[in-house]
Amino acid sequence: MPADPLxxxxxxxxxxxxxxxxxxxxxxxIFTFGIFSKAVVAEFGWSRGAVGAALGxxxxxxxxxxxxxxxxxxxxxxxxxxxxxxxxSCLALAAVSLAHSFWAFVLAFxxxxxxxxxxxxxxxxxxxxxxxxxxxxxxxxLAMSGTGVxxxxxxxxxxxxxxxxxxxxxxxxxxxxxxxxxxxATASVLRDPPAVATPQRERRPLTPAPWxxxxxxxxxxxxxxxxxxxxxxxxxxxxxxxxxxxxxxxPALIATxxxxxxxxxxxxxxxxxxxxxxxxxxxxxxxxAFVASALGIALMAVGGPTWVYLVASVLIGGALGAEVxxxxxxxxxxxxxxxxxxxxxLVFFAFxxxxxxxxxxxxxxxxxTGSYTSGVWACAALCLLGALLxxxxxxxxxxxxxxxxxxxxxAARPA
Numbered sequence: 001m002p003a004d005p006l007x008x009x010x011x012x013x014x015x016x017x018x019x020x021x022x023x024x025x026x027x028x029x030i031f032t033f034g035i036f037s038k039a040v041v042a043e044f045g046w047s048r049g050a051v052g053a054a055l056g057x058x059x060x061x062x063x064x065x066x067x068x069x070x071x072x073x074x075x076x077x078x079x080x081x082x083x084x085x086x087x088x089s090c091l092a093l094a095a096v097s098l099a100h101s102f103w104a105f106v107l108a109f110x111x112x113x114x115x116x117x118x119x120x121x122x123x124x125x126x127x128x129x130x131x132x133x134x135x136x137x138x139x140x141x142l143a144m145s146g147t148g149v150x151x152x153x154x155x156x157x158x159x160x161x162x163x164x165x166x167x168x169x170x171x172x173x174x175x176x177x178x179x180x181x182x183x184x185a186t187a188s189v190l191r192d193p194p195a196v197a198t199p200q201r202e203r204r205p206l207t208p209a210p211w212x213x214x215x216x217x218x219x220x221x222x223x224x225x226x227x228x229x230x231x232x233x234x235x236x237x238x239x240x241x242x243x244x245x246x247x248x249x250x251p252a253l254i255a256t257x258x259x260x261x262x263x264x265x266x267x268x269x270x271x272x273x274x275x276x277x278x279x280x281x282x283x284x285x286x287x288x289a290f291v292a293s294a295l296g297i298a299l300m301a302v303g304g305p306t307w308v309y310l311v312a313s314v315l316i317g318g319a320l321g322a323e324v325x326x327x328x329x330x331x332x333x334x335x336x337x338x339x340x341x342x343x344x345x346l347v348f349f350a351f352x353x354x355x356x357x358x359x360x361x362x363x364x365x366x367x368x369t370g371s372y373t374s375g376v377w378a379c380a381a382l383c384l385l386g387a388l389l390x391x392x393x394x395x396x397x398x399x400x401x402x403x404x405x406x407x408x409x410x411a412a413r414p415a
Contacts, residue, residue, distance in 0.1 A: 009191075010131045014139050016189035017124040018146030023178040024119045027150030028093065029058060029112060030235060030355060032158040032174065034242040035256060039167040046102060048243065052363035054109040055239065055355075061113030062120075063352035067211075069117030070126075070345025074338065077192045078123040085118025086182040092116075094175035097168035113352070119182055121147070122348055124190075125328030126340050131193045134278070137329055141274015144325050148266030148317070159256045214343050219334045219397070222389050224350040227327060230290050230386035231351050233379035234320045236358020237297060238262060244300075244372045245309065258309050262317030269318030273325045282333060283393040286326040290387035293319030297380040301373055319383070326390075327351065333396040 021027075037051050072081045092111035099105035117123070124143055132139040154174065161170035214220055238259065245255035269289070276285045296315025299308055327347055335343040358379070365375035 010139075012189055013127060013131060013191070014143045016185040017127065017143035018149070020119070020182050020185040020190075021121060021124060021144065021146035022150030023154065023174075023181045024121070024147055024150065025062070025089070025112075025116045026147055027154040028174045028178050029109075029116075030055070031151045031155050031238060031259065032170075033359065034239050034259070035155055035158045035162060036167040036170060038243065038246075039162060040105070043167075044102070044105075047363075047367055049360065049363040049367045050102065052239070052360040054106045056357065056360040057106045058109040058113035058116075059352045059355040059357070061110045062116055062355075063113075063349045065114045066117045066120065066122060066348045066352060067342060067345035070122055070341035070343075070348070072341070073123050073126055074341035078127055079186065079190060079192070082118035082123050082186050082190070083183065085115055086179060086186065088115035089119055090175045090179035090182070093178070094172050096171045117345075118186075119178065120348065121328060122341065122344050125331070125344060126337075127190060127192070129328065129332040129340055130337055136332065137274045137277030137325070139274070140325050140328050141271045141277075144274070144328070145266075145268075145270040148264065148268070148270055151262065151266055151317070152260045152264040155256055155260050159253065211342065211346075214335070214339065214346060217334070219393055220343065220346065222393050223327070223330055223334075224347050226286075226290075226386040226389035227323065227347060228350040228354045229382040229389065230293065230319070230323055231354035232358040232361070233297060233382040233386075234293060234316060234323065234358070235355040236362045236379055237300065237316055237376070238320070239359035240362045240366075240372055241300075241313070243366075244376075247372075248303065250306070250309075254306065258306075258313045261310055262313040262320065265314040265317030266320045269320065270325050272318075274329075277325065277329050282326060282330050282396075283390050286323075286330070287387040287391040289319045289323070289326070290383050290390065294380045294383035294387070297376060297383060301376040301380065330393070333398050334393075336398060 033055050037048065040046070040051050041048060069081060069085065089112055092108055092115055095111070096105065096108040099108055121144060125140060128139045128143055129136060154177075157177075158170055158174065161173050165173075241259045241262070242252070242255045245258060246252055250258075273285060273289060292315050296312045296319070299312035299315070303309070328344065331340060331344045331347060362372055362375040362379075366372050
């Protein structure tokens with residue numbers, strides 16, 4: 001039995017966030033893009049680089065929209081902006097199935113990027129940072145592991161939909177799944193925390209920072225550049241893994257299973273990283289994860305038996321999970337909670353641009369050289385650069401505190 005009345009609510013929010021993120025933007029759009037891409041190329045005759053531009057449009061539009069979504073949740077709370085975002089983004093994803101021209105295809109993905117803020121980790125990380133203090137890393141790891149579970153299961157569902165019904169019905173099915181689970185989790189469970197009455201000696205004034213103040217911080221730029229470098233590499237590898245492996249003669253179902261193993265590793269990476277963040281200095285944890293991802297990408301470049309690709313996929317997926325955990329955790333340790341949405345949104349700008357850039361650049365590399373190999377080695381180098389940048393962060397600016405329900409008292413404002 002929980003020792004206090006808010007414990008069950010706090011951990012139910014973690015569970016609901018995990019369920020919602022299992023059908024968030026990464027599992028339903030990024031992890032499935034490579035599965036549908038060959039069918040799209042076959043139907044329209046476009047190049048792989050051209051098809052990859054749609055994912056680039058998604059992430060670039062999302063990159064510009066998410067900082068403003070972060071400002072909305074700082075001002076209005078998370079629930080109402082999330083509900084609107086879920087409905088609009090799922091309609092945009094379903095609209096992909098209606099495309100019969102290149103520009104309509106790209107436009108549908110771009111609209112998904114504009115509206116997808118509520119199905120990204122941004123609002124969930126703000127909620128958990130507000131509800132949790134001393135166990136924040138573990139709570140973030142548990143919630144973000146939902147993305148890993150979704151990344152493992154949703155591609156398998158996408159493959160089945162593609163095989164039996166085609167890529168158009170596949171996108172419709174994924175949009176419906178994301179809408180149902182996301183709306184149920186958000187409407188029934190997710191809430192902003194009650195105001196916490198902390199002892200006077202623990203208080204310090206919190207002044208919401210304007211955009212220019214956040215952009216002037218060295219910590220922001222180190223985080224943003226590290227995230228950009230590593231995310232370019234990791235999402236590029238995830239998006240192109242199925243085409244890369246099938247080009248090397250691997251059956252499509254086995255190649256999809258390799259990508260799914262990255263999703264499972266991502267879930268494990270989130271849990272492990274979350275626990276480590278509560279014990280060790282966050283930038284060091286992140287640097288170790290990024291170095292491991294460089295090793296996994298190098299194994300993917302070298303190739304070999306199927307087990308080599310599985311090991312590589314596990315290393316890449318584990319780092320992808322660590323990356324998402326680390327963003328939310330480090331933002332909460334270097335920026336106050338009152339400006340968390342804006343600060344995280346700006347870091348997520350780098351994340352979103354990188355998510356589109358990786359797939360496009362690797363697709364372009366294939367178009368120019370006939371192979372992904374040189375692009376894969378460049379991705380390994382980017383992960384090492386990210387490890388170097390993140391290791392340069394200094395001491396935390398926001399200290400560790402006890403969880404909200406462990407503080408001296410809770411205000412009467414309903415949650």
